[in-house]
Amino acid sequence: MDPALIKSSFSAVQPHGTDVTAYFYDHLFEHHPEVRGLFAEHLDEQRDRLWAALGAVVSNLEDTPTLVGMLQNLGxxxxxxxxxxxxxxxxxxxxxxxxxxxxxxxxxxxxEASWAAAYAVISSTMIDAAAAAGDPIPVG
Ligand code: HEM
Known part of the structure; x- marks a missing residue:
């Protein structure tokens, strides 16, 4: 994973603003209609939050403790x-x-390879934190 490539490509996408998140949700719900029901009917606020979170992930790619903590909470x-x-x-x-x-x-x-590698780390960190949160808290 090359953080510089992630950052430069993210910067190239950013000027497209809300078109980007609109395209993302259209793509997701077209290919995976089964997840539509998890989201609120009106996505406006949600779109901004997802984009802000991605921006925060990209800004903190080289600050592992911050990144991991953020992704664990999100997960x-x-x-x-x-x-x-x-x-x-x-x-x-x-x-x-x-x-x-x-x-x-x-x-x-x-x-593309850098984003795929980054997303693998992002998703496994979120999934592991969600799974750990579901476990009973060890006593003693
Ligand atoms: C890179 C991975 C992801 C990021 C950065 C992300 C980001 C966000 C953010 C920032 C929120 C707003 C609420 C909050 O901060 O807790 C949110 C909500 C949500 N996300 Fe994600 N998300 C990711 C992956 C996923 C996945 C894999 C799913 C599964 C379908 C998902 C489903 C949802 C749902 C259902 C909500 C609540 C929506 C609502 O209230 O309508 N997200 N996400």
């Missing part, structure tokens, strides 16, 4: 939204398709 909250481990690859595929759509010339095979 624990996602268990409460009904997000299952099996949903993460679906979201990752739509995320990468969206970035590719808007990144233009900034999108290369190396950029």
């Amino acid at each position: 624990r909250r996602h268990a409460g939204y009904g997000a299952l481990p099996a949903h993460y690859p679906a979201v990752g595929a739509s995320l990468i398709a969206t970035l590719e759509h808007f990144a233009g010339d900034a999108w290369t095979p190396e950029v």
Whole structure:
């Protein structure tokens, strides 16, 4: 994973604003209609939060303790939204398709490989935290 490639491609996508998140949710719900019911009917506020969270992840890519803490909290909250481990690859595929759509010339095979590696770490950190939160707290 190359943080510089993640950051430069994310910057190339950012000027497209809310078109990016609209495209992401359309892509996700078209390919995985089974997850639509987990989300609120009106997504406006949700769109901003997802984008802000991704921006925070990208800004903290090289600050592992901050990144891990943020993703663990996000993962624990996602268990409460009904997000299952099996949903993460679906979201990752739509995320990468969206970035590719808007990144233009900034999108290369190396950029795609970096995002795939980053998403693997992001999703496993979120999933592990959600699973750990579901375990009984050890006593003593
Ligand atoms: C990179 C991975 C992901 C990021 C950065 C992300 C980000 C966010 C953020 C920031 C929120 C707003 C609430 C909060 O902060 O707790 C949210 C809500 C939510 N996310 Fe995610 N998410 C990710 C993956 C997923 C996955 C895999 C699913 C499974 C389908 C999912 C489903 C949801 C749902 C259902 C909500 C609540 C929506 C609502 O209230 O309508 N997310 N997500």
